[in-house]
Amino acid sequence: MSGQASGRRGLVWLPVAALIIAGGFLAVAWSQGVADGEAYQARRAATIARGVAWVHVQEAMRVDDAGEGQTQRFVEALPEKVPGVREALVLKGVNYKAHSDAALVEQRLDVDSLAAKALYDDARRLKANVDKNAEERARNPALGYDPYPEVQIIPVEGGLQALAVAEDAGKYIGTARITTGPAPYRFELPWLVLLVALGLSALWLIVGGRLPTRPRIAVGVLALAGLTVAGSVTLPGWRNDLRRAQADGQAGTLAALDEAGLLAAQAPPWDPEEWADLDEDEQQEETARIEANALMPYLDRGLNGALEGRLVTIARANEGDDTRLEPPAGLPAGALMFAAEGRAVYFSGAAFDAAVVTDEADVRLWGIGFGVIGLLILLLGELGQLRRMGRAAVDHRGAYGYLSPAIVGMVVLVFIPVVYGIVLGFTQRTYNIIEFAGLTNYIEILTDFDLGDPTNFYFKLGVTLMWTILNVGLHVSIGLFLAVLLNDQMLKARGIYRVILIVPWAIPNYITALIWKGMFNKQFGAVNAFIEMMGGESLSWFQSFWPAFSTNLITNTWLGFPFMMVVCLGALQSIPSDLYEAAWVDGADRWQRFRRITLPLLMPALVPAVIVGAVWTFNMFNIIYLVSGGAPNGATDILITDAYRWAFERDRYGYAAAYSTIIFLILLGFTLITNRITGATKGAFE
Amino acid sequence: MSGHTSSTQQSTAGERLLKNLFLVALCVMVLYPVVWVFKMAFTPSQGFSMSLNPIPENPSLANFEYLLTELPFFTWLFNSVVISLATTLVGVFLACTSAYALSRFRFPGRTTAMLSFLVTQMFPGVLMMIPLYLIMDWLGLLDHLLGLILVYSTTAIPFCVWMLKGYFDTIPIDLEEAAMMDGASTATIFWKVILPLSLPAVAVTALFSFMTAWNEFILAAVFMNRADNYTLPVGLQRLVGQFSTDWGYFAAGAILVSIPVVALFFALQKNLVGGLTAGGVKG
Numbered sequence: 001m002s003g004q005a006s007g008r009r010g011l012v013w014l015p016v017a018a019l020i021i022a023g024g025f026l027a028v029a030w031s032q033g034v035a036d037g038e039a040y041q042a043r044r045a046a047t048i049a050r051g052v053a054w055v056h057v058q059e060a061m062r063v064d065d066a067g068e069g070q071t072q073r074f075v076e077a078l079p080e081k082v083p084g085v086r087e088a089l090v091l092k093g094v095n096y097k098a099h100s101d102a103a104l105v106e107q108r109l110d111v112d113s114l115a116a117k118a119l120y121d122d123a124r125r126l127k128a129n130v131d132k133n134a135e136e137r138a139r140n141p142a143l144g145y146d147p148y149p150e151v152q153i154i155p156v157e158g159g160l161q162a163l164a165v166a167e168d169a170g171k172y173i174g175t176a177r178i179t180t181g182p183a184p185y186r187f188e189l190p191w192l193v194l195l196v197a198l199g200l201s202a203l204w205l206i207v208g209g210r211l212p213t214r215p216r217i218a219v220g221v222l223a224l225a226g227l228t229v230a231g232s233v234t235l236p237g238w239r240n241d242l243r244r245a246q247a248d249g250q251a252g253t254l255a256a257l258d259e260a261g262l263l264a265a266q267a268p269p270w271d272p273e274e275w276a277d278l279d280e281d282e283q284q285e286e287t288a289r290i291e292a293n294a295l296m297p298y299l300d301r302g303l304n305g306a307l308e309g310r311l312v313t314i315a316r317a318n319e320g321d322d323t324r325l326e327p328p329a330g331l332p333a334g335a336l337m338f339a340a341e342g343r344a345v346y347f348s349g350a351a352f353d354a355a356v357v358t359d360e361a362d363v364r365l366w367g368i369g370f371g372v373i374g375l376l377i378l379l380l381g382e383l384g385q386l387r388r389m390g391r392a393a394v395d396h397r398g399a400y401g402y403l404s405p406a407i408v409g410m411v412v413l414v415f416i417p418v419v420y421g422i423v424l425g426f427t428q429r430t431y432n433i434i435e436f437a438g439l440t441n442y443i444e445i446l447t448d449f450d451l452g453d454p455t456n457f458y459f460k461l462g463v464t465l466m467w468t469i470l471n472v473g474l475h476v477s478i479g480l481f482l483a484v485l486l487n488d489q490m491l492k493a494r495g496i497y498r499v500i501l502i503v504p505w506a507i508p509n510y511i512t513a514l515i516w517k518g519m520f521n522k523q524f525g526a527v528n529a530f531i532e533m534m535g536g537e538s539l540s541w542f543q544s545f546w547p548a549f550s551t552n553l554i555t556n557t558w559l560g561f562p563f564m565m566v567v568c569l570g571a572l573q574s575i576p577s578d579l580y581e582a583a584w585v586d587g588a589d590r591w592q593r594f595r596r597i598t599l600p601l602l603m604p605a606l607v608p609a610v611i612v613g614a615v616w617t618f619n620m621f622n623i624i625y626l627v628s629g630g631a632p633n634g635a636t637d638i639l640i641t642d643a644y645r646w647a648f649e650r651d652r653y654g655y656a657a658a659y660s661t662i663i664f665l666i667l668l669g670f671t672l673i674t675n676r677i678t679g680a681t682k683g684a685f686e
Numbered sequence: 687m688s689g690h691t692s693s694t695q696q697s698t699a700g701e702r703l704l705k706n707l708f709l710v711a712l713c714v715m716v717l718y719p720v721v722w723v724f725k726m727a728f729t730p731s732q733g734f735s736m737s738l739n740p741i742p743e744n745p746s747l748a749n750f751e752y753l754l755t756e757l758p759f760f761t762w763l764f765n766s767v768v769i770s771l772a773t774t775l776v777g778v779f780l781a782c783t784s785a786y787a788l789s790r791f792r793f794p795g796r797t798t799a800m801l802s803f804l805v806t807q808m809f810p811g812v813l814m815m816i817p818l819y820l821i822m823d824w825l826g827l828l829d830h831l832l833g834l835i836l837v838y839s840t841t842a843i844p845f846c847v848w849m850l851k852g853y854f855d856t857i858p859i860d861l862e863e864a865a866m867m868d869g870a871s872t873a874t875i876f877w878k879v880i881l882p883l884s885l886p887a888v889a890v891t892a893l894f895s896f897m898t899a900w901n902e903f904i905l906a907a908v909f910m911n912r913a914d915n916y917t918l919p920v921g922l923q924r925l926v927g928q929f930s931t932d933w934g935y936f937a938a939g940a941i942l943v944s945i946p947v948v949a950l951f952f953a954l955q956k957n958l959v960g961g962l963t964a965g966g967v968k969g
Contacts (some may be wrong), residue, residue, distance in 0.1 A: 392794045398872050399791030403799065406784035406843050410806070413840040417817035418809045424817065482712075485705055493706070499952070500713045503720065506951035508901040510919050511940045514926050515719050518726070518933055526722050558716070566955075622903055626923070647816045648908065657816055664809050 011208050013381030014220045015201035017374035018227060022197035024370025025190045025231045037183035041084065042153050044249050045162035045180045048078065048085065050151065051253065052176035053166035055260060056090050056097065060166075060173050071098040072105060074260035081259065082252030084181045086159065090166065091123050092174040123175035126150055126165045134170035158182050193231040200227065217382045224378060228371025232364040250283065251275065425658035441658035454635040455642060457659075464618060464638040467552070471617045472610060474557045479564025480606075484598070486565075487572040498569070505562035513626035516555040520627075542631040549628070549636050556623045564609060571605035572598065607678045615667055639663050726937035749938040757935065759942075761914055762921035766900060769834050769917060773899035777839035778892045781846035782884075786876055788847065789854035790862070800851075803844040814841075815908055822909060829911050837909075838899045846891045853887035854880065893954045897947055918943050 056071045075088040075098040090098040094109045109116040129150055150165040159180045166173040200223055208216055255272055275286060380386045393400055428437040445457045453459065482501060486494045504512065519526045520541040528538035541547045575598065583593050619640050624630065630637035630645070637645065640663060647656035721740040730748040753759050787793075788800060818837060819828070827833030857880060865875050881888065903919040910916055916924070922943065925936040 396791060396793035399787045399793040399796075402783040402787035402791075402876075406780040406847065407799070409780055409836070409840040410803075410843060413818070413821075413837055414806045414809075414814070414843075415802070417814045417821060418806060420817040420821070421809070421814065482709075485709065488702070488705070490702060491705060493709075497709050497713060501716060502955065503948070504716060506948040506955070507720070507944050508919070508947055510901065510903040510923065511944055512719075514923065514936060515723050515940065517926065518936075519719055519722060521933075524933075526718070558719070625904070644815070644904075653816055653820075660809075660816065668805070 011205055013378050013386070014204045014208065014223070016381070017220075017224055017378040018197040018200050020377065021224065021227055021231065021370045021374040022190070022193045024373070025193045025367060028366045028370075029190045034183070041180055041183035042160055042162070044084075045160045045178050046151050046153055046164065048082065048088070048253060049162040049164035049176045049178040051257070052078075052088060052090060052098075052178065053164040053174070055257075056166045056174055056176060057168050061168050070260045072102070074098075074256055075100050076102060077256035077259035078178070078252075081255040083248050084159075085178060085252075086181055087179040088177070090174045090176050091119060094120065097174050119177065122152060122154075122163055123177075126152060126163055126175055127172050130165050130167045130170065130172050190231070192234060193227065196227055196230065213382065217379065220378050220382070221375060224371065224374050228367060228374070232367035232371075421657050422661050423657075424654055425661045427654045427657075428652075437654060441655045442662075444655070445658060445662065454633055454637070457639075457662075460637065460639050460642050463549075463636065464640075467549075467620075467624075467638055468614055468617045470553055471556050471560060471620075472614050474553075475560040475564045475613060476606070476610060478557070478561040479566075480568045480602075482561070482565045483568035483572055484594070486569060502562040502566060504559045505566075507559075509559055510622050510626060512559045513555060513623050516551065516558070517627050520551045542628055544632055545635045548631050552623055552627050552636060555627050556617065556620060559623075560613070560617070564606075564613065567605055567609040568602060571602045575601045607674075611671065611674050611678075615671070618667065619663075723937045723940055726934055727941050729934060749934040750942075753935050753938045753942075757925075758914065758916075758921070759939065762916050762918045765831060765915060766918040769831055769838065770896050770899040772831075772835040773838040773842065774892050774895045776835065777842045777846060777895040778888060780839065781843055781850055781891060781895075782881065782888060783876075784843070785847045785850035785854055786880060789851045790859075803847055807844050815905060818905070819908060828909055829915055831915065833909055834899075834906060834917070837905060838902060839895070842895045842898050846895060849894075850884070850887055850891055853884055857883055890954050893950055897950060900947055 052071065052075060055074050059068075059071050071090055075090065078085045078088040079100050088098075088100045089096055089104075091109075096104050096107055096109075099105050099107075109120055111117075133150065150167070152163045154161050154163075156179065159182050162178045162180075164176050166176055204220070204223075208220075211219065251272065254275070258272070275283060278286060377386070380389075425441055426437060426439070428440065448456055449458065450456050451459050485491075486497060488494065491497075507515075518524075520528075522528060522538060522540050525541075527541070532538055539547055541551050579597050579601075580593055583597055588596065618638075620638070621640050621644065624636065624638050624641045625644070628636045630641060634642070634645070639659070643656050643659040643663060646652050646659055718740070725740050725742045727749055728742040728745040728747070730744060730746040784799075788796060822828045822833050822837075825833070827836070861879055861883070862875050865879050870878070901919065902917075903923065906917045907920045907923065910920060918939070922936055922939045925932040925939065
């Protein structure tokens with residue numbers, strides 16, 4: 001009876017797993033929908049901005065006879081015809097050449113408005129880029145693309161703004177700007193997976209109980225695997241329905257172009273009603289044909305160098321920080337991504353193909369991830385593990401309750417970062433695109449034997465080991481020596497000495513570091529003053545390796561010996577004095593007493609302190625970073641400061657993460673080995 | 687520590703004189719950088735002649751005045767105080783509860799939890815910065831005091847847990863059993879029996895958390911971009927450059943910032959040493 005009851009209860013695991021998988025797909029579909037909607041919107045905005053720029057060039061250059069004011073007509077028609085467009089304008093200097101609000105045409109920018117100032121600044125930056133591109137192309141005729149941005153997309157409150165330069169053969173004519181509303185996306189539930197999951201669950205609850213456990217688990221695993229595969233394969237197809245939005249947008253643009261009299265010359269002429277009767281694929285084709293006819297001549301002149309998959313621009317918000325990048329491999333043509341500072345990076349090539357770009361491999365990976373979670377739940381549940389875990393959680397709810405706040409915090413801010421860091425080590429990251437790179441980073445780090453390069457791993461490892469050994473050696477010997485000196489009951493002032501000698505430990509170490517940086521200053525530093533007083537030459541401490549290394553070493557010794565001194569002093573005071581008396585009676589001299597009694601009895605306290613000290617020193621970021629700052633040329637950087645530079649100064653997160661993982665492994669190995677030898681943490685787990 | 691000294695540990699007067707001379711010389715060397723900072727702080731006009739004389743030539747409070755009135759010192763101070771106090775509160779609360787669980791209960795996963803606390807300590811703070819930066823960015827907590835508070839209190843947890851657990855372990859369990867006999871719940875025992883008895887250890891943990899947050903430099907430098915979010919360490923560091931002339935302000939600031947921590951340090955240093963060596967490894 002009870003067996004059957006537990007069998008019935010066992011049946012819930014497949015429905016739970018199936019619903020989790022379905023829910024996972026739902027979440028992925030939703031987030032993909034949002035992302036695709038934004039990508040679509042940005043692309044469309046850029047396209048229209050470039051269209052406006054093109055029309056304005058046509059008008060300004062009198063290339064065709066479409067008549068006066070076509071830009072204005074086009075711009076005015078846009079908000080009305082194209083869903084989502086809120087405002088369109090063309091700016092030259094400080095005057096609007098065209099504006100969707102007709103009252104503003106030929107008006108000056110409002111000088112007091114911050115928005116107007118931002119527009120002016122952006123327009124100027126793009127204009128400067130036109131000149132820079134002309135220069136670059138003149139200097140390097142083989143250059144197939146414009147290296148500086150002539151299109152820029154910025155997210156703004158509730159939508160996007162796209163700016164495009166109107167230029168004719170390097171001559172600046174104006175800047176077009178389109179402001180759009182929020183990204184259109186319609187989220188469609190992944191009905192298929194939901195239905196299959198629900199059907200599977202119902203079927204399972206009805207007939208699952210008749211199967212013996214083992215075959216039932218096998219069937220369940222197969223069913224969930226099938227669900228996952230089916231979901232992953234069809235998921236990209238359930239992306240939100242952007243096609244309608246896309247068709248509306250295209251029809252609107254064409255209508256606005258028509259309104260401006262720009263499509264009259266088309267053969268056959270564009271007919272909105274006929275166009276509306278076409279099916280979606282035909283509309284796409286037709287739009288592409290018309291846009292190609294109407295807009296391509298301009299593109300061919302290379303507004304952004306319409307080359308396949310070439311990265312055209314990346315603009316960062318910091319002035320003068322335009323960076324040139326090669327597009328990451330595998331990036332779809334026409335992709336668009338937002339760089340760190342919120343400026344868009346625009347890959348041209350398929351600029352007018354508004355097809356949604358989503359990394360399908362990514363979607364599949366997510367799907368498979370949810371599938372694995374579902375399978376785990378099924379297996380653990382069926383095998384009774386989950387119930388056991390649940391029972392443990394109930395039985396020990398007090399303990400888990402006390403532990404959970406800390407564990408939650410640790411998981412989010414320590415464990416996840418650690419795991420994330422390790423995973424990052426297997427990737428390469430260029431702005432927002434993270435690609436899996438296998439062991440590339442590790443191979444690059446570990447197989448580079450160019451020891452002459454100050455950023456070389458083995459060179460850094462050598463410097464770090466030397467740094468650690470010298471420091472710990474100095475700390476221990478100075479500390480031990482002073483402890484022995486101070487451990488003299490007859491020394492009246494030993495309390496005062498002790499207090500003074502631990503002052504360096506008390507001062508925050510970043511302040512110590514900065515003080516010593518000042519002490520080593522060439523012009524006013526006390527160290528040079530001392531050298532000159534002794535008749536020496538003052539030294540530029542940070543110009544070559546050994547002096548710079550010594551500044552770090554001296555600083556860290558100054559700040560590090562008190563810890564060892566205090567540890568030794570504590571241990572010395574706990575050595576019973578009768579031992580010394582006995583040794584003295586036996587005729588042992590001072591050195592023998594130190595060697596045979598003091599040292600062995602110090603070890604239990606000293607060994608853990610040395611291990612801790614070694615780990616601290618190995619990772620002593622502040623001193624290196626603040627005193628020598630790696631000078632000269634990064635040579636005195638240790639592993640940890642170099643890892644920092646790889647991440648935050650050389651912008652290579654993946655490489656830096658691999659570097660960090662290696663450091664972590666070195667330390668872990670060191671601790672495990674020393675622990676094994678000394679048993680330093682033995683008993684701590686009792 | 688024992689009061690009586692044996693003949694073997696006694697030293698001759700001559701030896702003691704030598705020792706005293708040596709120690710005095712050493713103390714001068716150790717204190718010189720500190721004195722030098724005072725000299726810079728009290729020397730006006732940011733100009734220093736290169737000289738070993740530790741007494742400022744025309745002492746003045748100009749640097750302090752400038753620091754307190756012209757620089758956003760009080761903004762930095764406010765940020766540091768808020769972050770450090772909040773870190774202390776959150777960190778100590780989390781550490782106390784979990785140390786209590788680890789000390790008093792035996793449950794599945796206990797050893798794993800303790801081991802993982804220990805191992806994460808080896809993944810050094812600076813290296814966690816990359817993932818933390820990305821996670822903070824994702825959570826929208828970059829350039830927020832809250833972000834630093836969360837990071838500081840969680841990174842301080844493992845050390846505090848180990849230290850407190852060691853202390854809780856020394857409290858005899860009989861007390862709790864007696865309380866339980868009287869019908870007290872676990873929560874009552876924790877709040878009314880264990881915590882009051884552990885006040886010294888809790889105080890040390892609190893001071894340790896406070897000092898960690900007060901002294902932390904690099905995470906604050908990376909996470910805080912806006913000048914009005916700087917903490918004291920970041921603000922002070924920005925005053926210093928190889929050829930910059932702001933050393934006087936830095937020195938004045940260094941003194942103001944260090945006084946409270948140095949005082950705290952001397953108040954708790956005896957307890958800290960034991961905790962440090964027992965508490966394992968912290969990078």
